[in-house]
Amino acid sequence: MLCLLLAAQIASPAHAIAEPGIVIESASARIEHDIYLVDARLHYELSDEARQALESGIPLTFAVEVELLRQRPYLWDAVVADSRHWLRLEYHALSRSYLVSNLTIKTRHSFPQLREALEALGTIRDMAVVERKLLDADTPYQARLSARLDIESLPAPLRPAAYFESAWRIKSPPYRWTLTP
Amino acid sequence: MKPRTRLLLAIALLGSLLLGSLMMMSDALQNSERFGSIYSLLLVVNTAGLLFFAVIIGVNIRRLWRELAAAAPGARLKRRMTLMFAGVAVPPLLIVYGFSVDVVRRGIDNWFDVNIEEALSNALDLSRASLDLRMRELLKQTQQLAESLYQPARGSVRLNFEDLDLPDNTIVVNEPPPVPAVDLDELRHTSGAEELTLLTAKGAVVASTELSPTLPSETVLLQLRQKENYIGLDPVRDDRLSIRIVVNVPGVGIGSDARILQALYPVAGRMTAMAGKAEQAFVKYKELAYLRTQLKIGFILTLTLVLLFSLLGAVWLAFYSAENLAAPIRDLVQGTRAVATGDYGTILPVDRRDDMGVLVESFNEMTRRLAAARDEARESRAEVEAQRLYLEAVVGRLSTGVLTIDSGLQVRTANAAAAHILGVPGTRPGGGSLEDLGRQLPHTGPFVDSLLRHLHAGDREWQEQITLFGLSGRQLLMCRGALLTAAHEHGGHVIVFDDVTALVQGQRDAAWSEVARRLAHEIKNPLTPIQLAAERLRLKYLRTLPAAETETLERLTTTIIQQVETMKGMVNTFSDYARNPTADHEPINLNRLIDEVLDLYRSDDPRMTLAAELASDLPPVHADPNRLRQVMNNLISNAIEAQADQPRCRIKVATRLLREADTAAVELRIMDRGPGIAPEMLSQVFEPYVSSKPKGTGLGLPIVKKIIEEHGGRVWVENNPDGGATAVIRLPVSVPAALRPATSPAAGSARSNAA
Numbered sequence: 020m021l022c023l024l025l026a027a028q029i030a031s032p033a034h035a036i037a038e039p040g041i042v043i044e045s046a047s048a049r050i051e052h053d054i055y056l057v058d059a060r061l062h063y064e065l066s067d068e069a070r071q072a073l074e075s076g077i078p079l080t081f082a083v084e085v086e087l088l089r090q091r092p093y094l095w096d097a098v099v100a101d102s103r104h105w106l107r108l109e110y111h112a113l114s115r116s117y118l119v120s121n122l123t124i125k126t127r128h129s130f131p132q133l134r135e136a137l138e139a140l141g142t143i144r145d146m147a148v149v150e151r152k153l154l155d156a157d158t159p160y161q162a163r164l165s166a167r168l169d170i171e172s173l174p175a176p177l178r179p180a181a182y183f184e185s186a187w188r189i190k191s192p193p194y195r196w197t198l199t200p
Numbered sequence: 201m202k203p204r205t206r207l208l209l210a211i212a213l214l215g216s217l218l219l220g221s222l223m224m225m226s227d228a229l230q231n232s233e234r235f236g237s238i239y240s241l242l243l244v245v246n247t248a249g250l251l252f253f254a255v256i257i258g259v260n261i262r263r264l265w266r267e268l269a270a271a272a273p274g275a276r277l278k279r280r281m282t283l284m285f286a287g288v289a290v291p292p293l294l295i296v297y298g299f300s301v302d303v304v305r306r307g308i309d310n311w312f313d314v315n316i317e318e319a320l321s322n323a324l325d326l327s328r329a330s331l332d333l334r335m336r337e338l339l340k341q342t343q344q345l346a347e348s349l350y351q352p353a354r355g356s357v358r359l360n361f362e363d364l365d366l367p368d369n370t371i372v373v374n375e376p377p378p379v380p381a382v383d384l385d386e387l388r389h390t391s392g393a394e395e396l397t398l399l400t401a402k403g404a405v406v407a408s409t410e411l412s413p414t415l416p417s418e419t420v421l422l423q424l425r426q427k428e429n430y431i432g433l434d435p436v437r438d439d440r441l442s443i444r445i446v447v448n449v450p451g452v453g454i455g456s457d458a459r460i461l462q463a464l465y466p467v468a469g470r471m472t473a474m475a476g477k478a479e480q481a482f483v484k485y486k487e488l489a490y491l492r493t494q495l496k497i498g499f500i501l502t503l504t505l506v507l508l509f510s511l512l513g514a515v516w517l518a519f520y521s522a523e524n525l526a527a528p529i530r531d532l533v534q535g536t537r538a539v540a541t542g543d544y545g546t547i548l549p550v551d552r553r554d555d556m557g558v559l560v561e562s563f564n565e566m567t568r569r570l571a572a573a574r575d576e577a578r579e580s581r582a583e584v585e586a587q588r589l590y591l592e593a594v595v596g597r598l599s600t601g602v603l604t605i606d607s608g609l610q611v612r613t614a615n616a617a618a619a620h621i622l623g624v625p626g627t628r629p630g631g632g633s634l635e636d637l638g639r640q641l642p643h644t645g646p647f648v649d650s651l652l653r654h655l656h657a658g659d660r661e662w663q664e665q666i667t668l669f670g671l672s673g674r675q676l677l678m679c680r681g682a683l684l685t686a687a688h689e690h691g692g693h694v695i696v697f698d699d700v701t702a703l704v705q706g707q708r709d710a711a712w713s714e715v716a717r718r719l720a721h722e723i724k725n726p727l728t729p730i731q732l733a734a735e736r737l738r739l740k741y742l743r744t745l746p747a748a749e750t751e752t753l754e755r756l757t758t759t760i761i762q763q764v765e766t767m768k769g770m771v772n773t774f775s776d777y778a779r780n781p782t783a784d785h786e787p788i789n790l791n792r793l794i795d796e797v798l799d800l801y802r803s804d805d806p807r808m809t810l811a812a813e814l815a816s817d818l819p820p821v822h823a824d825p826n827r828l829r830q831v832m833n834n835l836i837s838n839a840i841e842a843q844a845d846q847p848r849c850r851i852k853v854a855t856r857l858l859r860e861a862d863t864a865a866v867e868l869r870i871m872d873r874g875p876g877i878a879p880e881m882l883s884q885v886f887e888p889y890v891s892s893k894p895k896g897t898g899l900g901l902p903i904v905k906k907i908i909e910e911h912g913g914r915v916w917v918e919n920n921p922d923g924g925a926t927a928v929i930r931l932p933v934s935v936p937a938a939l940r941p942a943t944s945p946a947a948g949s950a951r952s953n954a955a
Contacts, residue, residue, distance in 0.1 A: 075490030076483035112486070113327060113441070113479040114433030129434055130417055175228045175239040176491050176498040182240070 039066035041191035055148040061141035066186040078109035080172035088161045100149035160198040218249040253512040260519040274530030285518030297507040304499045320482045327475035346449045346461045395464040441467040544571035606692035676701040720771045734760035787820035797832040813854040834900040842874030864933040873924040
């Protein structure tokens with residue numbers, strides 16, 4: 020019965036409707052113990068190819084990056100600090116479950132359904148960026164959040180194709196907001 | 201190190217690097233951990249390397265194209281060799297490539313088999329089934345645990361809330377459900393579970409055996425709320441498998457207050473290992489199956505890169521070898537062309553020790569020898585030229601005429617003296633045939649005829665004395681000819697001649713003078729005693745002899761005295777003849793001189809007719825007027841004497857100017873109507889004591905001849921066709937060669953001889 024349920028949910032056409040990619044729905048930063056922490060909600064939408072690869076046992080690795088920028092006149096923005104999390108989504112065939120691992124802070128969770136796994140993947144909480152004392156209190160800073168599928172983590176045979184096919188170009192447009200210290 | 205070697209080394213290094221990276225790429229494709237991470241980089245590096253190779257070959261092709269278009273030497277050879285080398289290398293490569301691709305395709309396809317897939321799938325299912333069995337047992341056990349939680353009969357069960365480190369979001373239930381009757385830790389021990397957690401229906405932890413329990417997901421909670429239990433495998437912890445069982449705790453709370461129990465059981469190590477293996481194999485197989493196309497593409501890509509690398513390498517090597525072979529040939533061609541245009545300074549670089557090197561070395565040796573030979577030839581030619589100039593200078597300074605005539609009777613060379621003696625205008629009669637010379641200068645006729653005669657006769661050496669009658673007078677040439685041997689370039693003859701006119705004349709004059717002087721001396725000496733004796737005889741016996749005999753004595757002595765007088769006159773004339781010529785020549789008008797002389801002979805004698813036909817354009821003649829007057833007197837007296845027996849005496853004197861080439865002569869003709877001269881006498885009339893006349897000294901005409909020759913002229917006598925004889929005198933207008941003061945050594949010697 021469980022199998023049936025899973026199968027029904029995987030086969031659900033709802034996934035195929037949305038455009039593959041990553042949408043950052045919200046992001047915010049707060050200070051706790053003098054450290055900037057970022058919380059964000061991301062919506063991952065996998066392409067059919069990516070999902071097929073996932074179910075064939077190929078792990079997908081995503082990079083979520085937060086950069087702290089200082090704007091400069093006439094020049095590109097200076098990156099003051101950046102923090103990157105590597106998140107891995109994989110399918111466990113024996114348990115028929117999806118595993119979401121954060122390779123940076125070494126956590127792992129299992130989810131019986133892909134939807135839940137993607138949701139967990141899209142929930143960023145307490146991502147430490149920089150200590151407040153390293154920042155200038157009077158300067159306005161901007162934070163930029165972006166997420167993308169890391170093609171270099173795919174198996175070698177898949178990489179050349181992944182670089183050239185849009186189905187594998189799963190990434191978010193950068194999400195910027197101004198920090199309020 | 202030479203640039204060519206450096207290039208070769210660089211290419212070899214690049215080639216080995218490319219080859220190495222291709223091997224790494226192939227390794228990476230087989231899921232090697234070593235090079236997997238740099239696969240993309242390897243791909244880029246290889247492509248760039250191949251592009252570099254392609255650019256090098258492109259440059260080579262372009263260069264070859266240009267060389268072909270410019271028809272550079274060696275270009276066609278290079279093209280042919282390149283095509284040949286490439287042709288040898290490329291087809292086998294393509295064949296190997298084709299087979300390899302096929303083998304890769306088939307090989308990868310062969311990995312996949314429905315049976316294997318099914319077996320693996322079954323193994324996985326079997327693992328699952330085996331786990332399933334265990335899971336159902338555990339479910340039952342967990343349900344029993346859940347039921348036992350709130351049964352008070354079981355002694356002192358106490359849940360220690362203070363020990364729990366609840367997360368922040370744990371909902372603390374206001375109306376606490378009945379406390380579990382049993383201790384979870386104890387339960388865990390008895391049940392053999394790893395972890396036991398009591399939660400609310402919303403997922404808040406009520407109690408747990410762990411400090412940070414692994415919470416069930418929303419889906420599980422949803423399932424529980426629908427009164428379903430959850431059984432699942434959990435691979436979360438340390439890659440070990442756990443069995444997660446979540447059940448509703450019966451009889452405690454309703455809805456959100458309901459309690460659920462989650463238990464995590466370990467799967468036996470052996471079981472985990474086996475199931476893990478089965479899972480791994482299955483996953484690996486599925487991954488490979490999924491990547492089948494990409495793998496093929498990847499391998500074929502690698503193969504293609506290897507092929508391209510080999511192809512480009514082979515083509516480049518073909519270019520390199522062809523260039524290597526063609527370069528010395530090109531050098532040789534250029535060198536040969538340079539030698540053909542006369543540049544023997546070409547030395548080709550010898551930078552190899554093979555046959556080509558030997559050939560180039562030989563070429564260099566050849567050009568060196570050619571250059572040496574050319575220098576030698578140039579030197580000897582210069583030497584010959586110097587010698588020729590020297591000889592020419594020597595011959596040019598000779599007073600002897602030297603003439604060379606080739607076998608075609610063409611005048612090859614002639615020195616200045618030859619031109620001068622022959623009276624050829626300009627200095628060099630070279631060029632033109634011998635007959636042309638005779639035609640252009642008629643007075644050289646006897647000379648040319650004599651030469652031709654000897655040449656035609658094929659005389660090897662000859663000598664002849666030739667007399668020419670040019671406008672400048674009589675010329676006596678002493679000619680010597682010799683056949684040039686065949687060793688000489690053109691064969692032919694060399695003719696050497698001297699103008700001996702003055703010499704011979706001087707000798708003859710000297711001889712005659714000597715004869716005359718002696719005769720005069722010998723004759724004159726007894727004459728005076730004879731005359732004196734005769735006069736004494738007459739004086740002594742004239743008075744003593746009787747009158748009758750007196751007359752006889754008178755007549756005889758008178759005859760003796762007269763004859764002695766006559767003899768004295770004759771001896772004086774003889775002395776005159778022997779006298780040396782005077783050199784007081786001056787320009788005179790011949791016509792006036794003739795008029796003066798004729799005036800002496802004009803008389804009232806009706807028998808006598810003197811006619812003068814004088815040309816008005818006569819130039820002055822360089823001569824001694826007194827001597828010329830004597831010539832006129834002698835000739836006119838002769839003419840009168842010749843007509844003494846005739847009823848009339850007619851004499852005509854004519855002058856005219858003769859022009860021939862660049863010389864001019866004045867001709868004087870004195871004609872009489874006498875009996876003429878016997879033909880056999882014509883050539884001797886100018887010899888002394890040759891006379892047809894009954895009286896006279898016999899020296900009239902010889903003196904005429906002597907004077908005219910002293911003046912460089914000619915005199916001869918000819919019979920008129922209508923009776924009578926004519927004495928012809930030709931005097932040169934220009935100064936005769938023999939009398940020219942110190943112009944030629946011949947003239948000088950003649951004068952000294954005459955003196």
